[in-house]
Amino acid sequence: MTSRSGEKSKGLGRRQFLKLSGTSTLAAVAAGTIVVGAPGSASAAISGRTNRPADLPAATGPRCVVVGGGASGATIAKYLKRENADFDVVMVEPLAMYMSCFLSNLWFDDLINLRTLQHSYTEAASDAGYTWLQGKLIDLDRDAKRAFTSEGYIDYQYIVLAPGIDYNYASIGVTDPEMVVAMQQSYPAGFKPGSEHLSIKDKLERFEGGVFLTTVPVGNYRCLPAPYERACMIADYFKRNNVSGKVVLLDPGEQPFAPKAPGFLAAFSELYADYIDYHPSTMIQSVDPVAKTVTTEFDTIDFDDAAIYPRIRAAKIIEDLGLSATDNPQFEADIDVYKYFAKGDMTCYVAGDCRPMPFSKSGNTANSEGHYIAKVIAAVEAGNDIEWASPQTICYSMVNGEPEEAIFVKAKYDHDGFGFTDVELDNERSAANGAATHEWGAGLYRDMF
Amino acid sequence: MDRSDYSRRGFVKACGAAAALAAASSGRLAQPAFAMNDAPRLKLVDKAASPIKAGALEVSANYVFLYPCVSTPCLLLRLAAATPRDVERTDRDKTSYVWPGGVGKDGAVVAYMAICAHLLTYNSSATSFLTYNEAKSRVSGAEQAITCCAHASAFDPANGGAVVSGPAEFPLAAVQLEHDADSDELTAVGLVGTVLIDDFFEEYRGKLNAEYGRGAYRTLLEGETTVLPIAEYSVQVIQC
Numbered sequence: 206m207t208s209r210s211g212e213k214s215k216g217l218g219r220r221q222f223l224k225l226s227g228t229s230t231l232a233a234v235a236a237g238t239i240v241v242g243a244p245g246s247a248s249a250a251i252s253g254r255t256n257r258p259a260d261l262p263a264a265t266g267p268r269c270v271v272v273g274g275g276a277s278g279a280t281i282a283k284y285l286k287r288e289n290a291d292f293d294v295v296m297v298e299p300l301a302m303y304m305s306c307f308l309s310n311l312w313f314d315d316l317i318n319l320r321t322l323q324h325s326y327t328e329a330a331s332d333a334g335y336t337w338l339q340g341k342l343i344d345l346d347r348d349a350k351r352a353f354t355s356e357g358y359i360d361y362q363y364i365v366l367a368p369g370i371d372y373n374y375a376s377i378g379v380t381d382p383e384m385v386v387a388m389q390q391s392y393p394a395g396f397k398p399g400s401e402h403l404s405i406k407d408k409l410e411r412f413e414g415g416v417f418l419t420t421v422p423v424g425n426y427r428c429l430p431a432p433y434e435r436a437c438m439i440a441d442y443f444k445r446n447n448v449s450g451k452v453v454l455l456d457p458g459e460q461p462f463a464p465k466a467p468g469f470l471a472a473f474s475e476l477y478a479d480y481i482d483y484h485p486s487t488m489i490q491s492v493d494p495v496a497k498t499v500t501t502e503f504d505t506i507d508f509d510d511a512a513i514y515p516r517i518r519a520a521k522i523i524e525d526l527g528l529s530a531t532d533n534p535q536f537e538a539d540i541d542v543y544k545y546f547a548k549g550d551m552t553c554y555v556a557g558d559c560r561p562m563p564f565s566k567s568g569n570t571a572n573s574e575g576h577y578i579a580k581v582i583a584a585v586e587a588g589n590d591i592e593w594a595s596p597q598t599i600c601y602s603m604v605n606g607e608p609e610e611a612i613f614v615k616a617k618y619d620h621d622g623f624g625f626t627d628v629e630l631d632n633e634r635s636a637a638n639g640a641a642t643h644e645w646g647a648g649l650y651r652d653m654f
Numbered sequence: 655m656d657r658s659d660y661s662r663r664g665f666v667k668a669c670g671a672a673a674a675l676a677a678a679s680s681g682r683l684a685q686p687a688f689a690m691n692d693a694p695r696l697k698l699v700d701k702a703a704s705p706i707k708a709g710a711l712e713v714s715a716n717y718v719f720l721y722p723c724v725s726t727p728c729l730l731l732r733l734a735a736a737t738p739r740d741v742e743r744t745d746r747d748k749t750s751y752v753w754p755g756g757v758g759k760d761g762a763v764v765a766y767m768a769i770c771a772h773l774l775t776y777n778s779s780a781t782s783f784l785t786y787n788e789a790k791s792r793v794s795g796a797e798q799a800i801t802c803c804a805h806a807s808a809f810d811p812a813n814g815g816a817v818v819s820g821p822a823e824f825p826l827a828a829v830q831l832e833h834d835a836d837s838d839e840l841t842a843v844g845l846v847g848t849v850l851i852d853d854f855f856e857e858y859r860g861k862l863n864a865e866y867g868r869g870a871y872r873t874l875l876e877g878e879t880t881v882l883p884i885a886e887y888s889v890q891v892i893q894c
Contacts, residue, residue, distance in 0.1 A: 573821070597821050599805050613793050613894075615806050629806065631792040637803060637892045641793075644783055644804040648773035651857055 255343055259357030261336060266291035267586055270352050270359050271335075272342045272522075273367035274298030274326055276307070276568035277557030279653040280575030281365050283333040288583035294335035295361075297342055297354050298326060303654070304398040307568040308646040310431065312402070313409060314438040314445075314606045317643070322398065329654040342368065345526050347553055363582050366528070366538070367557035367571075368520035370397065370427055373535075376516030377420075378491030378500075387494040392418075394514040395435075396427045405512045409442055414449045415509030416482075418499060420489060421456040422516045424535055427558055427566045429462040430614075432514060433469040434602040440480035441606035453482045453506060455499065460485055464625075465602060468612035468632035472604035517566075519559035530561055537561035542623075543593045545578050551585050554578060563623050565598045572649055573597040593620060601642035609639030693844040694722050695832075697878040698730070705839040706881050708732065708758035716785050716884040716891075718768065718777060721829055721842045725862055725871035726851055727768040727777045728829050728842075729800065730881055731786050731811055736761030743814040746771075746824045746848040753814030753825075753846055757833035763840065765829035766800065766815050769850050772822040774857050775804040782888040786811060793894045794819040800826065803894035815847065824848050842879065 269292050271282040282296040303324040311317045330337040340356030345364070352359045372394055374385045393401035408417075417439060421432040436454045443450045461469040473481050484501075491500045492513060499506050499513075518536045523529050528547055530539035538555035539548055542562050547553040556578050558566045564574070577594045584591040595617040603611045613631040618624065631638060698706050698719060711717065711732040721728045739755035756762045768777040768784045775783045783803045791801040796808035796818045807822035809815045815826035830844040855862065855872065862871035884891050 599821070613806075615793060629793055629795050631894075633792075637894050638793075640781060640890060640892050641783065641803040641894060644775050644781070648770075648775055648804045652773050 254357055255353050255355060257357045259338060259340070259354060259359050261295060261338065261359065264293040264360075266293045267362040268293045268295065268360065269363045269365070269582065270294075270361040271296045271365045271367065272298075272352070273369055273557065274300070274303060274329075274337070275367060275369050275557060275571070276305070276649070276653060277571035277575050278365065278367035279303065279329060280572045281367065281556060281579050282335045283329070283653065284576055284579035285582060286334045288579045289586060290334075292583075292586075295338055295359060296326075296330065296335055297338045297340055297352070297356075297359075299339060299341040299355070300326075300399065301339065302326060303329075304402070305568060305646070305650070306396055306398050306402075306428065306431075307649065308642075309395070309398060309402050310435045310438040311603055311642070313406060313435065314442045314603075316438075316603065316606055316609060321646075322402075324650060324654050332654070342366075342522055345553075347547075347550060350552060361552075363552050363554070363586075365554040365556055365578065365582070366523065366526075366559065367555075368522050368559065370517040370519065370558045370566075371521050372397075373516045373518045376423065377489045377513070379494075379515070384494060388492065388513060388515075391494050392492075392511040392513045395512045396431070396514060396517070408510050408512070409439065412443075412448055412450055412510055415451075416453050416507065417443075417450055418453050418455070418506070418508035418511035418513065420499075420514050421454070421458065422514050423457050423488075424516050425563055425566060426514070426517050429565055429567070430465050430469070430600060430602045432456070433461045433465070434604065435512075436481050436483070437469070437472050437477065437602075437604045438606065440477040443480050444477070445607060450509075451480060451482050452477075453508065454484065455487045455489060455501065455506075456483065456485045457488045458485060464614045464616070464628065464630055465612055465632060468602070468604065468634060471632070472634060476605055517558070523555065523559050528555060533561055535561075544581050545574075546581075554582065564596045564618055565600070567598060567600060569600060569645075569649060570596045570598045572652060595620070595626070599645065601638055601645050603639060603642050604634050605639070608636050609642070610634040610636055611638035611642045613638050613641075692722075692874070694874055694876055696721055696842045696875055698840040698842060698881050699878045701880060701882065703878070703880075705837065707838040708763045708833055708840055709760075709838050711763065713762075714786065714788050716782075717881050718782070718884050718887040719765075719842070719879045719881045720875060721765075721767075721879055722845070722874055723851065723871065724873045724875060725866055726854065727887070728765050729768045729777070729784065729786065729811075729884075730765045731763070732758065732760075733762040733764060733798075733812055734788075735812075737764060737812040741814045743816060743825050743847060751846050753828050754830060756812070757831045757840070759835070759838065763831060763833070764811050765831055765842065766809070766811060766826040767829065767845065767850070769827070769854050770802040770804065770807060770822065771809070771815075771817070771824050771826050771848060771850065772802065772805055772807045772820075774850060774854055775802050776854065776858075777884070777888060779888060781890045781892060782884050783892050785884065785891060785893050787893060791894055801894055803892045806894070 305322045326337045340354040344353040395401045395405045460466045524536045528538045529536040545554045557571045574596045599615045601611045615629040616625045617627040717730040737756035741753045790797045793806040794801045794808035799808040801808045808819040827847040827849045832841040
């Protein structure tokens, strides 16, 4: 009986499920436009909790609201308190716990356990002396300096928006809402941690052979080396678990992420010749998640399972709040590129993967920017100026699981033009780098929480 | 390695004046710094408990000893040449302090805490991430430097542990060594610079409790401390 009803729900579920979730998505979008359309007038249309003060103690100093608890937001919340102990910092984050995207490829290959990726917001807030409000930003009235959240509104002196990314499925030719939901739920990208990652891990464990499709997006996407590292980690998982499968990696670029291209290409050919099928210069035109095919400008490829990474965009709330730059294809925010404040408003900052500068969108880079942004806000509060500090990108990529071996790049950015400077590269995969990869991530967690 | 190498002397004191406060406090804020006036005098000895001779240390080799607590690792180095003396450096709080310089007949023996000034990566019995290398580091680009392989910060051991390549922003804490010219023996007598022991304990409390027993990681060493080649201290030594 159990088995039968299980099968039934699974078999039936597909179409019905798509239909239902498509409808609810549309409903949510419709509701969203009412809420976030025009600040001020919109709030009057909201009843319930959002229009009451959030349940917070009275501010003890200049109130800084940090929206988002990722590598950017968590770092900024912690370091705002370090830069100015008088700041009353509230971090608004809807997820019940933190889970990191960085290092997650290692979990797919069983090199770390899930617990390594997970961290507690209650502990982080308690240790660093800020307040975590488990909620979501709904609207913002920048004139009144009031942030409306799902848990009530908060009046602020400064606000930092670090809500992360959303996916743009139109970039890979998927626009039908039912198909978008099918893509999100059946072949998740795995760059917004939580359910997407659990789903991919489960896929790998259930995989019994054939083509496992992964893709590289266009644009400045989250974690430039990650799709190549992921291909290696999944291939290594197949190799070590006797799975007769292939990772098909579709890349619109001519080669893997430039500084590390030699290291990745060496791993592909020397370690995974039978496991990775790398297609450079291949633009995806469309994906059919029901037929399980992807169409490129060259041909149509069948896949057995997949984790499909479309182009990213700044989280939709940035566009909804009118903060996106008009000509930005990823809807990133229109901010001062040296000080991160929304043009003309030094009380509102946009950070993390919503900023438009071409720096690497990685946890490590966002963390280093977070330190600087906290200093900027403290300086503004103190009436001081502050010298620009380059973000720091430090990045190991694991390319082998047995033995664990990684490659490395470290870089800063030029003040004018933001090109790479001070680059250190180690494309010779080594066990030393493999061991350092773990400690690199551990250090980041220590700094964020 | 056998932890009893480090724990056979009697211990009653706790490492750091903050220990009791730290135990009572759930937060990481507002803890006083490690109390420098509690720093013990520890003779550096070998595995057989015989005092080591400065002149017998291999030039440019990495040695590890624990100071001032049973859980706090330090690097001991004999550099190729005498270091400058009485070098002024600046700590995390922008306060200046004086690093006394190398000791020994050649003025080249130095010691630093092997806890990174960036994000507290340290040399554990499982893995050493901070090592001195004469050759150019593949990740920091620095030569004749102590590089932390986690995030590629590099420090100059001949210059008070100064940062030669970031992201670290201040020098490694230095161990003050006394050298007996007659016997050529070494004694660790204190620490200068940004001593991160309280930060280290707070960050790793769970792990240290598991490794040493609840709260025992704070125990101050007394009398002597054993110097080991780094390959005998850590199962894995990372050089980058």
